[in-house]
Amino acid sequence: MSRSDQISVPQTARESRAFGLPGTLAQWWNALAVGACGLTVLVLGYQRRWTNDDALIYTRAVRQILAGNGPVYNIGERAETSTGTLWQWMLATGSAIPGVTDPLRLAVALGLLLTVAGYLLALDGTRRMVRTRRPAGALLPVGVLLLLPLAATWDYATSGLETGLSFAWLGGSWWLLVRARAALGRAAVPRASGPALPLAAAFVFGLGPLVRPDLALVSGVFLVAMWLMWRPSLRRTLSWACAAGVLPVAYEIFRAGYYGVLVPLPALAKEASGTQWEYGFNYLLNTLVPYCLWIPLTLLAAFAVRVLVLRRRRDPRRERSRRGPADRADALLVAAPVVAGLLSAFFVVKIGGDFMHGRMVLPALFLGMLPVFLMPYRRPVAVLAGTVGVWAVVCVALLRPPLDSPDSRLVFDSRTLYARGLGEHPVSQSAHTERHSGFPDAVRGTRRAGKHGLVLRLPYDAGFPVVPLAPRVRAPIAGAEARLGSAGAVLPLDGRVVDLLGLGNPLGAHTEPTSHRKAGHEKPLHRAWVLADLTAPGTPVPEGVEPRHVAAARHALTCGPVPELLASTRAPLTASRFLDNLTGAWSRTQLRIPAHPVRAERELCG
Incomplete structure (x- = not known):
C-alpha cells in the first residue's frame, strides 16, 4: 500500500463509516x-x-x-x-x-x-x-x-x-x-x-x-x-x-x-x-x-x-x-x-x-x-x-445516432453502415474484400489475365476500365480507388495503390481542397493526374476523362516543385536524399498544388 x-x-469506526x-x-x-x-x-x-x-x-x-x-x-x-x-x-x-x-x-x-x-x-x-x-x-x-x-x-x-x-x-x-x-x-x-x-x-x-x-x-x-x-x-x-x-x-x-x-x-x-x-x-x-x-x-x-x-x-x-x-x-x-x-x-x-x-x-x-x-x-x-x-x-x-446527418457536411453512423453492407461482425480482411464487387472484381480479373494494367475507378462509379501501365512502372498491377483500405487489401503488396482522396497519395495530399461534403474527403484526385503519372504518352484515355486534361497533367508533373515533391518519396533513399528531405520538409509540408490539371499547368509551368 x-x-x-x-x-x-x-482511524476510527466513525471515520470508516x-x-x-x-x-x-x-x-x-x-x-x-x-x-x-x-x-x-x-x-x-x-x-x-x-x-x-x-x-x-x-x-x-x-x-x-x-x-x-x-x-x-x-x-x-x-x-x-x-x-x-x-x-x-x-x-x-x-x-x-x-x-x-x-x-x-x-x-x-x-x-x-x-x-x-x-x-x-x-x-x-x-x-x-x-x-x-x-x-x-x-x-x-x-x-x-x-x-x-x-x-x-x-x-x-x-x-x-x-x-x-x-x-x-x-x-x-x-x-x-x-x-x-x-x-x-x-x-x-x-x-x-x-x-x-x-x-x-x-x-x-x-x-x-x-x-x-x-x-x-x-x-x-x-x-x-x-x-x-x-x-x-x-x-x-x-x-x-x-x-x-x-x-x-x-x-x-x-x-x-x-x-x-x-x-x-x-x-x-x-x-x-x-x-x-x-x-x-x-x-x-x-x-x-x-x-x-x-x-x-x-x-x-x-x-x-x-x-x-x-x-x-x-x-x-x-x-x-x-x-x-x-x-x-x-x-x-x-x-x-x-x-x-x-x-x-x-x-x-x-x-x-x-x-x-x-x-x-x-x-x-x-x-x-x-x-x-x-x-x-x-x-x-x-x-x-x-x-x-x-x-x-x-x-x-x-437512444441511437442517426444513420447519416441531414446537414451539408455528412456524418455517418459508420458501424451500422458496415454491418449492413458486410455482415454483423466484419472483423477479417476477407469480410471487406470478398463482399465488395466492382473494383475488387476488376482487379481480380486483371490479375487472372496477367495484364500490366491500371484499374481505374471512373467518377460517379461509371465503371472500372483497365488502362495499360507505362513500362517504367515496375508494379505488376495498379488500382486507383476511393476506398484506400479495401484497395490495399485487394491489390498485392507489390501492386501500386493510388488513393483518389489523397490519404495515401503524395500528390493528392498536396492538392487544394475542392469538396466540403465529407470531412477527410475534400481532395478528390482528378483522374487525369493518375493517367499522367502511371501511363505512357499516347495511351488511349478512357471515356469520361478528357485527353487535354491528361496532357496538361503530364506537363504539370514536370514543372515547379512537383518533380522534387515526387522525388522526395520515390527517389532511392540515400544519405543525401534523406538530408534533402529533412531540410525541405517544412516547405514541402506547406506546398499546395491546384487540383485541376489545366490550372496547375498554367500556374506551375507559366
Whole structure:
C-alpha cells in the first residue's frame, strides 16, 4: 500500500463509516464498481465488434513492414498513411508473433483490450485521487456513466483504429498524473522516492503525438500541470523535457527525412491545420444531441456550481488560511484533464470535425469526466448518480445516432453502415474484400489475365476500365480507388495503390481542397493526374476523362516543385536524399498544388 493510501485509511469506526459503509465493505464496493464498468466496456464492445476501411489502411502498412519493405503503402513510394504511429508499430510487433495471420483480427482484439485497460486505469486513477483527500469510503460511478451508455463508445472499442490505444494512453496518463500528485505528499513536498515517478510520467505523457497527432495538446497540458505541481529545479525540468521528447523528436526527424514531410499524409489530406467552425460545431452536435447528452452534462454542471456556492459560504479568512501548496496541487490535478478535454473539443470543432459519428469527440468527453468518474458517497452525490443512471438506462435502451446527418457536411453512423453492407461482425480482411464487387472484381480479373494494367475507378462509379501501365512502372498491377483500405487489401503488396482522396497519395495530399461534403474527403484526385503519372504518352484515355486534361497533367508533373515533391518519396533513399528531405520538409509540408490539371499547368509551368 502506498503512503498516500496509508494516510487516507480511516482511524476510527466513525471515520470508516463516513460514507455509509464500513471500511472493508467500502473497498469491496469500490473494486466491484470499477470492475463492473470495465466489464461493461468489454461486453458491449465485443458485441459490437467490427472494422472499417480505415483499419485496412493500417494493416497494409503492417504487412509491408513484415514483408521487409518498410513502413510504406506501396513499394517504391514512401508515403505515411498511418495517423497513429504507435498503433501501426504495435500491430506490426503483434503480427510478427507466430500464429497471427490476419493483422485486422489482431487490431480488433487489441483495440478492445486497450479500451478496457484505459477505463480501468482511469477509474483507478480517480479512486486514488479521492483517497488522497478523504477517508476511505464508498465511491459511486457518476462521470463514467456519461460514457458507458453511448453507442459510439461501444463501436470504437474495436473498429480496428487507434481509438483503443488512445483511451489506454489517456487513462494511463491520468493514473500517472494522480500518482505524481500523491508522490508529493500532503505537504506538497517531493518524497525521497518521488523523482523517478514524474520522470516516467513525463516519458508517457510525451507519447501523445505518436498515439495521435492531435493528442499533443493533452501531452502539453499534463506536462505543464505536473511541472506546476512539483516546481522542479532547472536540471530536473530538463530531464523531464528530454524524457517527454526523446521518442517524438526522434521519430519526427525520421519522418521528415524518410517521408519528406512533417506530418502523416492523412493530416495533409484533411487539412488538419485549417479552420471550419460551422462544420465542426455541427459535428459536435451530432454527438451530443442524439444521446440527449445535455441532460447529464447540465446535471453535472449544476452540481459543480452547488459545490462552489457551498464553499464560498464558508469563512473566507479561514479558507485562505487553509490554502497551501497541497491545495494548489489538488486544484491543478482536477483542472488538467478538464482543460485538456476542452482544448481537444476546441480543436475538433476548429478543423471541421470528422465523418465518423462521435469518434473525435469521445476523447474530449473522456478527459472532461475523469475527475468525476467516481465520486465519494454523499446523499447529494447519490441523487446525482441515480439521476444520471436513469438517463444512462434510457440511453442504452432507446437512444441511437442517426444513420447519416441531414446537414451539408455528412456524418455517418459508420458501424451500422458496415454491418449492413458486410455482415454483423466484419472483423477479417476477407469480410471487406470478398463482399465488395466492382473494383475488387476488376482487379481480380486483371490479375487472372496477367495484364500490366491500371484499374481505374471512373467518377460517379461509371465503371472500372483497365488502362495499360507505362513500362517504367515496375508494379505488376495498379488500382486507383476511393476506398484506400479495401484497395490495399485487394491489390498485392507489390501492386501500386493510388488513393483518389489523397490519404495515401503524395500528390493528392498536396492538392487544394475542392469538396466540403465529407470531412477527410475534400481532395478528390482528378483522374487525369493518375493517367499522367502511371501511363505512357499516347495511351488511349478512357471515356469520361478528357485527353487535354491528361496532357496538361503530364506537363504539370514536370514543372515547379512537383518533380522534387515526387522525388522526395520515390527517389532511392540515400544519405543525401534523406538530408534533402529533412531540410525541405517544412516547405514541402506547406506546398499546395491546384487540383485541376489545366490550372496547375498554367500556374506551375507559366
